[in-house]
Amino acid sequence: MKNSSISKEKTIAHFEALRQDMRDEIKSRIRQRDKYSIQLTISLGALVAVSFSSTEFRLVLLAVPLVSIYFTILILYSYKIHSVIAKYLREEIEPELAQLCETPPEKEWETYYKDQNVPGIRRDFFISAMWFVCILSFLYLWFTKDEQAGCTVLSVATASYGLAVFVITLLFYKR
Numbered sequence: 001m002k003n004s005s006i007s008k009e010k011t012i013a014h015f016e017a018l019r020q021d022m023r024d025e026i027k028s029r030i031r032q033r034d035k036y037s038i039q040l041t042i043s044l045g046a047l048v049a050v051s052f053s054s055t056e057f058r059l060v061l062l063a064v065p066l067v068s069i070y071f072t073i074l075i076l077y078s079y080k081i082h083s084v085i086a087k088y089l090r091e092e093i094e095p096e097l098a099q100l101c102e103t104p105p106e107k108e109w110e111t112y113y114k115d116q117n118v119p120g121i122r123r124d125f126f127i128s129a130m131w132f133v134c135i136l137s138f139l140y141l142w143f144t145k146d147e148q149a150g151c152t153v154l155s156v157a158t159a160s161y162g163l164a165v166f167v168i169t170l171l172f173y174k175r
Contacts, residue, residue, distance in 0.1 A: 040071035065134040065161040072130040076172040
């Protein structure tokens with residue numbers, strides 16, 4: 001009986017360590033996304049400021065969609081990993097811990113949180129912002145185009161970025 005009790009304590013300790021590592025990873029991902037969103041805002045602000053400082057720098061706006069796409073992918077991928085970790089906690093670790101500790105599984109954090117139907121508005125915000133930034137920058141470039149920007153450059157950039165934004169949306173949009 002004593003060996004069984006020690007074995008159960010070791011199992012609980014193991015699952016608790018796994019849960020703590022995963023919770024720490026989730027917290028790290030949240031901080032990471034906050035930093036990415038700050039970097040995105042600063043980068044876009046700098047590019048827009050340079051592009052409007054002189055008509056000679058107008059084509060700097062071509063980099064705006066690229067920066068938006070880059071940081072949006074980093075943010076959305078972080079959300080994806082966060083979701084996988086939360087699902088593993090909710091479906092594997094928490095039920096085992098609840099059973100070992102003889103507590104209701106719905107009292108475990110990730111299970112409780114999922115049941116609250118918290119909307120993922122930030123993820124949707126980043127996807128919407130990426131679309132907005134890309135559309136707005138290209139509308140401006142198309143309506144103010146001159147010899148410097150040429151139709152070929154704008155056409156290729158518009159098609160390339162448009163395809164990228166569409167694919168990213170398909171890959172990461174969650175409903």
